[in-house]
Amino acid sequence: MENVIPGLTVNTSNENFATWAAQSFVSDDLRSILQEKSILLVPEIGFRDRDIPVFPVGTENLLEYFQKNAPANYSIDICVNEDLYAELSLHHDYIRLGRFLVKEIALPVFIGLLTAYITENYIKHEDSKPKVEIIDNSTHQTIINPPAESKPSIEKAPPKKYLAPPKLKFSVTIVDSNGASKEYHYDGPVKNVKEVTEEIKTLWKNDKNAN
């Protein structure tokens, strides 16, 4: 496991479109269809020891957005039978986008869609809110040894966690034409999404070149 920028981890993977399409919650009719897709939303399995596939709340909107905005020759689907679709609602203020399986050729499209979706639905909303700032002037009168710096600095850190901007969590498994894959997992501030997705692109490219 590599840790390249804060919150971004890279894991080895043996998952690909064939392994996911072979899951028990995918019908025979759907199997071959899913393997032809460019991007798949794949579920989490085993939450709280429940052996059922679940997707995060908001998956409906995200899938609709991706399908509406993807270029014509890129297809997106969700890896589950219609009647088995379920959402995991945790009500903890985290933006959970779930897990994505992406063919190498669709990576730039995926990154564009993901970044645009997060910017439009979360970053713009956060940016429009009034900010809570804490001024650090270090001039409390009981301080015996005042700091060398007298100029105050601003720290944008809300005093309570529920006033902080939400954090983002997602993972993307990139699959090459031979079925080899790598998983990139991010858990961190939502405002870093552009930097993170660019880093994922770079890491994948470097890994391919190295091999």
Add this chain to the structure above:
Amino acid sequence: MTRTQIEAELIQVGAKTLDYSDLLFKVSILKKEAVAVNNQIEAKNLWIIEQIITIHKTFTEAFTLLRSNLFYEAWCALERIEIGLGSLKKHFSYDTTIYKLFFVEKAVKNIQVIYPYRLFGSTEMIKKEKKCSVCDKVVSIRNSCGHTVGEIYDGEECHRIVTQFDFLGVALVENPFNKFSVMFLTNPKTGEKTDHYQYDTVKYLLSVISDPYENWDLEISKRYASHSEYNKVGRNDSCPCGSTNKYKKCCLLKQGVEYLHYEFIVEHPKKGSLFRKYEGSDLNLTTGQLRIL
């Protein structure tokens, strides 16, 4: 009354007392008329006005609750305002002046800052079936009913209604999605909820704010208390600042123990270190940012 006339009334919010219930009633009549002729654009415009009126109505109600020491009820009202603003922003952009919406948003946030609540219950569940609030159809992940969550249809916001779910449990969190889920203690003898929180900071603010729309702001500064005030705290004890780190690895490395100092900037300050005079030129309200000292 037309929508334009209602909007003209609403422009005066804060400057004069408005009868929000009456305005909401008038908007609902106009909305029904728009929906009857399938004028979706007008119905949406009326929804926007309805949201703005509801936000202000709830804002004044929140202050009434605060004055009545119904702090939890006021907290829930503040959350409803937050949710309302979130829905509104998808369809209506506002600057720092129009309809005083930014003022309300900032006031809500500042009041939330000074509330004592830190721990919340967060429910965990698996949602197995949902219906669309517009067409009542069961939501299909591959075959959309055509209604998008958050969009306005016939003057109402589309959302999903969960009709089947498995409840998994409750987690204790510091950053909940639902702020109403505050943790309270229970009286072991009577089984009744007891409010053990201290609302002193909120009460301080209310002692100088006479009107919900009175200009005020909150300035938070990080300060340091002398280590000599904590000489009974051991180096390996938890740091008095509340970080959960050991004292020797936290504030002992700094010039003092960190704490947050709240200062209210109000129009009519009373004596005491918590208050400072609000003067229009001091605060950069066009950006909503606090002034740098």
